[in-house]
Amino acid sequence: MLSSLKLHITKVLAPLTSTIYRLGVKPNHLTFIGLLVGFSSAYLISIGELILGGIFIILSGLFDMLDGALARNQTLKTDFGGYIDSVSDRYVDVAIFIALGIYGVNWVYVAFAMSGALLVSYTRARAENIIEKCDVGIAERGERLIIIFAGLILGNPELAVLIVALLSHFTAIQRVYHTYKETVKRG
Numbered sequence: 001m002l003s004s005l006k007l008h009i010t011k012v013l014a015p016l017t018s019t020i021y022r023l024g025v026k027p028n029h030l031t032f033i034g035l036l037v038g039f040s041s042a043y044l045i046s047i048g049e050l051i052l053g054g055i056f057i058i059l060s061g062l063f064d065m066l067d068g069a070l071a072r073n074q075t076l077k078t079d080f081g082g083y084i085d086s087v088s089d090r091y092v093d094v095a096i097f098i099a100l101g102i103y104g105v106n107w108v109y110v111a112f113a114m115s116g117a118l119l120v121s122y123t124r125a126r127a128e129n130i131i132e133k134c135d136v137g138i139a140e141r142g143e144r145l146i147i148i149f150a151g152l153i154l155g156n157p158e159l160a161v162l163i164v165a166l167l168s169h170f171t172a173i174q175r176v177y178h179t180y181k182e183t184v185k186r187g
Contacts, residue, residue, distance in 0.1 A: 116168025
C-alpha cells in the first residue's frame with residue numbers, strides 16, 4: 001500500500017537527495033546506515049527501551065526510503081544496490097522480531113510474524129521471476145514497521161506482533177493469488 005507512494009516520495013525528497021549526492025553520499029552508504037540504525041533499534045527493544053527502539057525503527061525506515069530515492073533521483077540505481085537494500089531490510093526485520101522475543105513477546109507470535117514478513121518478501125521476489133510486478137498486498141514492509149512502531153509507543157508490542165503476523169500472511173496469500181491470476185491470463 002505505501003509502496004504506491006514511492007514515486008511521490010521520490011519527488012518530494014529530490015531536493016534532499018540532490019544535497020546528499022553533492023556531499024558524495026551514495027545509496028549504498030544510506031543502506032548501511034539504515035542497517036546499523038535498524039540493529040540499534042533491535043538492541044534497544046531487547047533491553048526494554050521500547051519508545052527509543054520505536055523511534056529508531058522509524059529512522060531506519062527513513063534511511064530505507066532515502067537510499068531508494070537517492071538512487072532514483074540521481075540515476076544511481078544498480079542491480080546490486082537493490083539487492084543489498086533488500087537483504088539489509090530482511091536482516092533488520094529478523095533482528096527486530098528476535099529483539100521483541102527477547103523483550104518478552106510470545107515466541108509463537110514472533111515466529112508467526114517473522115515467517116509472514118519473510119514470505120511477503122519471498123513471494124514477491126519469486127513471482128517477479130515469472131510475472132512483471134507483484135507489489136500487491138496490505139502489509140508490505142512500511143506498513144509492518146508502522147504497526148510495530150505503534151505497538152512499541154503504545155506499550156503493546158505483543159498485539160502489534162500478532163497483527164503483523166496475521167496481515168503478513170494475508171499479504172503473502174494475496175501475492176500468491178495475484179501471481180496465479182497473472183499466469184492464467186498469459187495461458
